[in-house]
Amino acid sequence: MELLQALSDWPVAAALRRSGIAYPLVNAAHILSIGLLVGAIATLDLRILGMFRASALAELAMPLRRVAACGVASAAVTGFLLFSTRPLTYIENPAFLIKLGLVGLGVLNAILLGCNRHWPPARAGAPIHWSLRLSAAVSLLVWAGAVVAGRWIGFLQ
Numbered sequence: 001m002e003l004l005q006a007l008s009d010w011p012v013a014a015a016l017r018r019s020g021i022a023y024p025l026v027n028a029a030h031i032l033s034i035g036l037l038v039g040a041i042a043t044l045d046l047r048i049l050g051m052f053r054a055s056a057l058a059e060l061a062m063p064l065r066r067v068a069a070c071g072v073a074s075a076a077v078t079g080f081l082l083f084s085t086r087p088l089t090y091i092e093n094p095a096f097l098i099k100l101g102l103v104g105l106g107v108l109n110a111i112l113l114g115c116n117r118h119w120p121p122a123r124a125g126a127p128i129h130w131s132l133r134l135s136a137a138v139s140l141l142v143w144a145g146a147v148v149a150g151r152w153i154g155f156l157q
Contacts, residue, residue, distance in 0.1 A: 004087040013084035023085065030078035034150070037071025038143050040064045041110070048128055048136035061123045065110075072107065095156050099149035106142045109135055 007013060016023045044064040047057055083090050090096045113119060113136075118129035 001088070004091060007084050007087045010084055012081065016081060016085050023082075026078050026081050030075060030082060033071050033074035033078055034147065035071075037068050037075055038147060040067035040071060041106075041139060041143055044068070045136035045139045048122075048132055050128075050133075056125065057128070058123050058125055065114075068110070089157060090153070093153055093156050095149050095152035099146050099153065102142050102146035102149060106139060106146060109139050109142060113139075 016026060041064070043052070044060060046052060047055065047060055052060075113132065116129075116131055116135065118126075118132055122128045122132055
């Protein structure tokens, strides 16, 4: 709890709490980052699940994974800044904790997809293995759940 209090006392966190402009801008950047992440990953997941067949997975996979990674990184930075404004409150919020868990699962699922031995052949044009389809379905559910949990945070404070 001392670490969380120190984070709350951090000058950047205090500035965000005081500013009528900075906090909303960081919040907007967080939402845009989530949109970037979910838009890219949902497009890739849907392609893996069989949609957009006119677009080759080989052409979509790497750019969409990079965009999603940028979205995750930006959301992590902006999310940390938002968290720093009220860490003691957020750490007790069940929706926040669920969101963190789901984000962790989403990132882990993406890493496991990249390590799946069927991923390189699928990117090269081979048929998409069922394990990749399962990963894509899990991804869609997990990221949608993270968005819902994130929106729920404000209702539980």
